[in-house]
Amino acid sequence: MTSFRYIGTKRRAKEHPRFVSGRGRFVADIALPGMKHVALVASPHAAARIVSIKTDAARAAPGVLYVLTGEEFCANTDSLAIGVDAPKVTRFALARGVVRYAGEWVAAVVADSRALAEDAAERVEVEYEPLPHVIDPEAALAPGAPLVHPAHGSNLLYHRKFVWGPVEEAFASAEHRIAFRAVWGRSATVPIETFGVAAQWDAGTGILDIWASIQMPKFPDQAARALRLPGNAVRVHYDVDVGGSYGVKRGIKHTVLVGYLAKKLGVAVRLIEDRLENLRGGDMQGPDRFFDMQVAFGADGVIRAMKIRAVDDVGAYAGRSPFQLGKPVTAICGPYAIGAIEYEPISVMTNKTPQEAVRGFGQSPTNFAIERAIDRAARHLGMDQVELRKRNFIRKDQFPYTIPSGSTYDSGDYHGVLDETLAAIDYGSLVRARDEARRSGRLAGIGISSCLEPSGGNSAFEVLMNPKNENTTWMDSCLVRVDLSGAITGVIGNSSAGQGHESLVSTVLGEILERDPETIRVVRADSLTALPSNSPVGSRMAIMLGGAAAGAAKTIKETLIAIAAHNFECSPEDLEYRDGSVNVKGAPSKEFSWDQLVEIAHRKFHKLPPGIEPGLQAKFVWEVPTGGALPTPEGRIQIYPCYAFEAHVVLVEIDPDTCKPAIRKYLCGHDCGVMINPDIVHGMTYGGIAHGLGAALYEKFAYTEDGQLASGTFMDYLIPSAMEVPAMAIVDHCTPSPLTTFGQKGSGEAGYLGAPAAIANAVNDALAPLGASIDTLPMSHLAIWNAIGARKGAAST
Amino acid sequence: MSETLHAVSVEVNGKPRSAQVPARLSLVDWLRDDLLLTGTHVGCEHGICGACSVMLDGEPVRACLMYAVQAHGHRVTTVEGLAKPDGSMSVLQDSFCEAHGLQCGYCTPGMLIAAQGLLNTNPDPTEAQIRDAIGGNLCRCTGYQQIVEAVQLAAERTAKEAK
Numbered sequence: 001m002t003s004f005r006y007i008g009t010k011r012r013a014k015e016h017p018r019f020v021s022g023r024g025r026f027v028a029d030i031a032l033p034g035m036k037h038v039a040l041v042a043s044p045h046a047a048a049r050i051v052s053i054k055t056d057a058a059r060a061a062p063g064v065l066y067v068l069t070g071e072e073f074c075a076n077t078d079s080l081a082i083g084v085d086a087p088k089v090t091r092f093a094l095a096r097g098v099v100r101y102a103g104e105w106v107a108a109v110v111a112d113s114r115a116l117a118e119d120a121a122e123r124v125e126v127e128y129e130p131l132p133h134v135i136d137p138e139a140a141l142a143p144g145a146p147l148v149h150p151a152h153g154s155n156l157l158y159h160r161k162f163v164w165g166p167v168e169e170a171f172a173s174a175e176h177r178i179a180f181r182a183v184w185g186r187s188a189t190v191p192i193e194t195f196g197v198a199a200q201w202d203a204g205t206g207i208l209d210i211w212a213s214i215q216m217p218k219f220p221d222q223a224a225r226a227l228r229l230p231g232n233a234v235r236v237h238y239d240v241d242v243g244g245s246y247g248v249k250r251g252i253k254h255t256v257l258v259g260y261l262a263k264k265l266g267v268a269v270r271l272i273e274d275r276l277e278n279l280r281g282g283d284m285q286g287p288d289r290f291f292d293m294q295v296a297f298g299a300d301g302v303i304r305a306m307k308i309r310a311v312d313d314v315g316a317y318a319g320r321s322p323f324q325l326g327k328p329v330t331a332i333c334g335p336y337a338i339g340a341i342e343y344e345p346i347s348v349m350t351n352k353t354p355q356e357a358v359r360g361f362g363q364s365p366t367n368f369a370i371e372r373a374i375d376r377a378a379r380h381l382g383m384d385q386v387e388l389r390k391r392n393f394i395r396k397d398q399f400p401y402t403i404p405s406g407s408t409y410d411s412g413d414y415h416g417v418l419d420e421t422l423a424a425i426d427y428g429s430l431v432r433a434r435d436e437a438r439r440s441g442r443l444a445g446i447g448i449s450s451c452l453e454p455s456g457g458n459s460a461f462e463v464l465m466n467p468k469n470e471n472t473t474w475m476d477s478c479l480v481r482v483d484l485s486g487a488i489t490g491v492i493g494n495s496s497a498g499q500g501h502e503s504l505v506s507t508v509l510g511e512i513l514e515r516d517p518e519t520i521r522v523v524r525a526d527s528l529t530a531l532p533s534n535s536p537v538g539s540r541m542a543i544m545l546g547g548a549a550a551g552a553a554k555t556i557k558e559t560l561i562a563i564a565a566h567n568f569e570c571s572p573e574d575l576e577y578r579d580g581s582v583n584v585k586g587a588p589s590k591e592f593s594w595d596q597l598v599e600i601a602h603r604k605f606h607k608l609p610p611g612i613e614p615g616l617q618a619k620f621v622w623e624v625p626t627g628g629a630l631p632t633p634e635g636r637i638q639i640y641p642c643y644a645f646e647a648h649v650v651l652v653e654i655d656p657d658t659c660k661p662a663i664r665k666y667l668c669g670h671d672c673g674v675m676i677n678p679d680i681v682h683g684m685t686y687g688g689i690a691h692g693l694g695a696a697l698y699e700k701f702a703y704t705e706d707g708q709l710a711s712g713t714f715m716d717y718l719i720p721s722a723m724e725v726p727a728m729a730i731v732d733h734c735t736p737s738p739l740t741t742f743g744q745k746g747s748g749e750a751g752y753l754g755a756p757a758a759i760a761n762a763v764n765d766a767l768a769p770l771g772a773s774i775d776t777l778p779m780s781h782l783a784i785w786n787a788i789g790a791r792k793g794a795a796s797t
Numbered sequence: 798m799s800e801t802l803h804a805v806s807v808e809v810n811g812k813p814r815s816a817q818v819p820a821r822l823s824l825v826d827w828l829r830d831d832l833l834l835t836g837t838h839v840g841c842e843h844g845i846c847g848a849c850s851v852m853l854d855g856e857p858v859r860a861c862l863m864y865a866v867q868a869h870g871h872r873v874t875t876v877e878g879l880a881k882p883d884g885s886m887s888v889l890q891d892s893f894c895e896a897h898g899l900q901c902g903y904c905t906p907g908m909l910i911a912a913q914g915l916l917n918t919n920p921d922p923t924e925a926q927i928r929d930a931i932g933g934n935l936c937r938c939t940g941y942q943q944i945v946e947a948v949q950l951a952a953e954r955t956a957k958e959a960k
Contacts, residue, residue: 012894019902020890020909022836022876029835062799115821191937192840192848193903243838243903244937275841498901498938679897683943687900690940714845714935722928722941751940 006510006517007676007742014502014522024241027196027213032268035198036065038258039117040271041107041124042281043099046351046707047133047146050097050106050126057123058109063116066265067124068108068257070096077260078226080252084158084322084347085466088151091317091354093257098131100148100316101351102708103280110261110269133351133707137288137313140350148316148349157314158322158347158465162329162635164404165340170305174296178380182372183776184365184756186288186313187699188358189691190719191497193243194273195251195282199262207528208259210236215245215497217459217474217534219252220527226256227263234259238524242497246359246691246752247537248284249497252319279717280709285701286358287324288313291369297377301388305340306333308369312347312362314355321355322347324362326461327538330407330639331363331452334370335414336392341404351707359691360453360749361538364756367451371757372775375447375764385761386422389450390415400738406636408626409452409643410737410745413671417733418450418647421669424731425649430665434651438769443654444664447762449754450647453672454640455746456543458627459534464637472628476544477531477621480509480552484602486595488515490522490549493530499748500680501541505549507676511742512553514579515594531619539746542676543642543737544622550741551620559612563600564592566609625739642737642745644672648689648758654766659785661697661763663726668754671733673745682730685750690725692755696763698724700778767791805869809834810878818865825849825860827868828875836876836906840935847934850907851875857914876906879913888958889913889951898947900938907934912948921952 018024055067070092079090095104107124111117132146139145140155148155171177197212208229212219214236224234242249254271262269273282294307310328314321325345332341358364374392378385393414394401402408430446437444462471479491490505502522510517525531534540557577564582565572568590576585580594592600600607601616608614624641631637647669654661668685675681698718702710711717736743756777763779772791774783802817809832818827823842828834828851840848842861849860852874879887889912892898899905908931915922915930922930927948928941936944 013897015902016894016897016899017886019899019905020876020886020893021880022834022906024836024902026835026838026903028829028839031833189937191901191903192846192935193838193901194840241902244901246937272839275843498899500900679943680900683897683900683939686940686942687936687938688940691937713843714841715843719846719935719937721932721935722945723932725941727924727945728940728942 004511005514006507008674008678010679011503011507011517011677013500013680014506015500026193026241026243027198027211028272030198030211032198032200035268035270036110036112037114037117038261038269038271039109039114039121040105040277040281041121041126043095043102043104043106045099045128045130046102047131048099048128049131050095050099051129052127053107054125055107058120061120061123063112064109064120066110066261068094068261070094070106073257073260077256078228080226080256080319081222082318083320083462083466083469084318085468086152086157089149089157089318093253101353103353105281108257108261110265135350135352135703135707137311137348137350140348148351155349157318157349158325158345161342161344162405163342164634164636167305167307167340167342170340171296174304175299176380177294177296178376179294180376180775181290181292182369183290184287184368185777186285186701187695187778188284188286189246189248190717191244191246191249194275194278195249195254196272197251197255197258198268198270199258200268201263201266203266206233208234208263210234210255210259211240212236212251212255213240213242213249214251214495215242215249215535215537216252217537222252223255223259227259232528234527236527238493238495238526238530240495242495245497247357247361250356253283275714276712279712280353283354284356285315285353286355287362287365288355289365293369293373295373295377299381301381301383301391303336303338303377303392306338306373307342309344310346313350313352314347315350315352317354318349320357323461323465324357326465327361327363327454328366329405329461329464329635329637330454331643332405333403334367334451335394335645337394339404352703353701353709357537359688359752363454364692364753367449367753368757368760368777371449371451372760375761385448386418389418406632407638407640410641410739411735412643412645413733413735414450414645417645417669417671420733421647421649421667421731425665425667430651437653441656443656443766445652445762445765445768447650447652447758447760447765448648449757449761451754451757453539453644453646453746453749453753455539455642455644456624457538457540457640458624460631460637460639464631464635472630473623474534474627475621475623476533476548477619478505478545478548478552479531479619480549480556480617482556482598482616484598486598488513488520490520491525492522492545493525493533494535495524496536499536499541500677501536501545503677503680504541504546508546508549509553512550513557531621536748539748541748542744543740543746544624546676546744547741548620548622551622552618555618555620556616559616559618560597562609562612563597567592567607641739642673644745644747644750646670646750646754648754650758650762652759652762652766654763654784659781659788661784666726666728667731668728668751669731669733670750671735672747672750673737674734674743676742676744681747684748685730686728688749688751689728689755690720691752693725693759694720695777696756696759697778697780803866805866807868808872810874820864820866822865823861824863824865824868827865828860834875834877838903838906847907847911848904850910850934852910852914855917857911876909879909888954889916892951892954893947896943896947896950898939898944904934904936908936908944916952916955920955
């Protein structure tokens with residue numbers, strides 16, 4: 001393998017010093033002169049007609065500047081974009097005429113302080129006439145169900161049945177078949193920082209400046225379009241630290257609302273969600289999905305075919321959320337060589353808070369369903385779950401490997417990673433520990449999952465799910481400047497939420513240019529000065545931003561060599577580049593130093609070769625490797641170039657009296673190719689496992705029958721603490737990607753993609769001696785208690 | 798409805814600070830909005846997440862659950878007050894950088910306060926004691942693993958420095 005100087009070494013993140021000293025610059029830290037604050041009036045009903053809104057008392061309250069309602073707002077802005085072909089499903093930040101979920105914003109109060117805005121918000125009087133609502137996605141699909149958007153004609157947003165390969169033949173001839181339903185609960189990644197946005201309109205320049213806590217592709221374009229402004233009238237500042245996102249920090253409706261107010265009122269306006277606004281009205285709940293799974297397999301454990309029907313509840317409005325059924329197409333058989341797949345994604349609207357992108361973009365729920373199927377197939381046959389996986393894994397010598405849905409996996413060593421993981425956790429002793437616990441009367445189980453992380457994609461699920469939406473690129477870019485002092489600056493066009501992009505880019509630039517990354521600065525452009533970026537979504541930045549930075553650095557390097565060749569009157573091939581200096585091969589003293597070359601580039605045009613621009617800078621815009629093609633008529637498609645692999649092994653014990661599960665051991669084998677910064681990759685993986693633990697055991701946006709969110713605080717929406725998240729270990733394995741600059745793959749969604757499946761399998765292993773099982777997340781103490789109780793009840797009758 | 802103001806005098810990061818504040822002003826809003834100490838963050842405003850943790854007379858407390866007037870006559874230390882007297886990073890801050898004990902940095906000030914509160918009274922904590930001490934501070938990035946390692950590293954380094 002290639003050896004690197006900086007890549008793969010332990011390096012402190014460039015971002016850390018400002019955060020540990022309290023000098024981060026988050027959106028709530030941005031104080032604009034004369035800034036006003038927004039509080040929101042939210043609907044108490046899941047569905048209702050707005051009869052009247054009286055704002056006089058609120059307007060008269062102390063410190064109040066304005067009260068905005070949906071009538072005015074919707075008349076002066078355009079609907080937010082919807083990805084699938086459903087133009088009647090319009091969506092605005094403030095409701096007009098009807099409300100479609102409890103918590104939907106009805107009016108916005110602007111005042112001198114947030115406290116005064118909240119005081120006044122209580123004086124807004126809204127009269128509602130409740131309407132029938134629907135909360136359950138299956139009920140929403142039934143004839144006669146209340147329609148969330150009557151103009152759309154039904155609650156169905158998207159439905160297609162993909163058939164790739166001889167599925168029915170395989171089912172007809174298979175020796176064994178199983179069928180079950182797996183349910184993924186409505187949860188999300190819920191960052192500790194809520195969403196926030198500040199905006200300021202400059203009437204002199206005609207520019208709307210926006211500072212927001214965002215992680216969203218095409219954010220400036222969407223904001224401008226909804227505000228009916230040209231794109232170059234909206235300037236989004238990317239130098240805002242984002243306090244966690246993991247997919248959900250979109251906030252486009254908030255931004256259009258605040259942007260409208262700032263422009264209309266001519267003052268700076270800020271909205272920082274409080275936690276209830278965030279959980280209930282922030283439109284960032286995650287996939288809420290059930291899977292009807294059917295698997296056909298032989299007595300040898302080899303899976304012949306699989307049918308997956310996935311019904312996903314996106315809530316009352318949709319932006320990109322239906323696409324979270326699209327990403328799984330690209331890894332629909334997991335790491336297994338399954339020749340025939342049927343996949344039927346169904347996207348449904350109900351009267352719940354809208355869904356937003358969550359870490360993995362729908363892949364983690366799908367992996368959970370597939371891995372429950374693997375576990376159930378092994379139990380059905382009485383075969384060891386490790387053995388069954390190994391019999392189905394794609395082998396190392398089969399890559400590049402094209403799965404039935406048309407996606408080609410770049411590289412992998414699934415057998416190797418699983419073997420190393422089992423060896424590292426000492427699987428034999430783990431089994432003994434489980435059996436020992438069982439003998440002493442405790443409930444204990446081992447769970448395994450093995451799954452993929454598709455990374456660096458081109459967002460072509462858009463065109464797969466909506467032929468009118470021809471998106472086949474998802475480029476990213478980097479500008480590299482070397483100033484007259486010789487210092488290097490990388491310019492990127494996105495904000496970051498803890499992924500360490502400044503560390504990534506400085507390491508890559510240092511690697512290519514052979515300069516110390518400590519001395520390299522990375523800054524963020526704004527949306528009017530930035531090169532195109534699609535933001536850090538879909539585990540893409542190591543691949544795409546890393547690749548773009550490397551491409552720009554290579555151009556700088558070539559320029560320096562060309563300058564030296566011109567002045568030595570020799571060919572570039574006769575020269576070698578070392579640590580930023582260029583010398584004649586075999587004659588180290590015939591050298592131009594970095595400083596000399598930089599000075600020529602900046603000041604001595606007479607010494608520049610023809611065709612080289614003065615000044616020393618280079619840009620690189622990178623298209624997604626393997627990207628650019630439309631899907632076939634059967635829906636076969638390549639979206640993601642790289643596939644990272646993870647294998648989780650976990651030992652769970654369940655207290656037989658309280659049914660509280662506790663994780664005794666957790667190990668994750670992980671192969672994301674070459675790691676640019678191992679600490680950062682490990683950190684994201686640990687964090688992803690903790691997210692997965694929450695989704696598996698604790699976190700749920702629960703709704704009451706009358707459509708009220710029952711988990712609107714952190715006392716009800718349970719985020720795992722250091723007491724619930726166990727000590728974990730990671731086993732690294734490196735199968736480089738042949739498609740990327742350094743062999744790297746994406747890893748921003750690592751851990752989360754396999755943890756819920758592994759934990760769910762472990763809980764089921766613990767319940768197996770009782771004959772109980774559970775396939776619904778989260779597997780709360782109560783749910784486990786009920787599963788055991790149901791089994792005991794069945795046994796006693 | 799003009800609000801009655803109350804005088805408060807608080808020692809914040811070693812400096813005396815005085816102000817006239819309304820009774821309902823939370824300590825965290827006072828620190829952030831009036832004293833411009835924005836290192837302390839607001840996460841849930843109902844006392845669960847711990848992002849707003851500060852030290853009150855050396856003990857970690859939640860600045861979202863306290864009113865500014867309740868801090869009258871007390872000593873408050875925020876993340877900005879953790880650095881060494883020369884302004885360089887404390888052992889704990891440096892250890893968080895070294896062990897990659899943070900990602901987005903939002904919960905970090907509260908974590909540092911909770912961990913420093915532990916180390917002040919227990920310089921050689923076990924892993925379980927560290928987890929207990931930061932158990933009231935939620936982090937969504939790290940899964941706590943590297944935070945625990947950072948606190949362990951800080952304890953080791955402090956012990957070495959003391960020798």
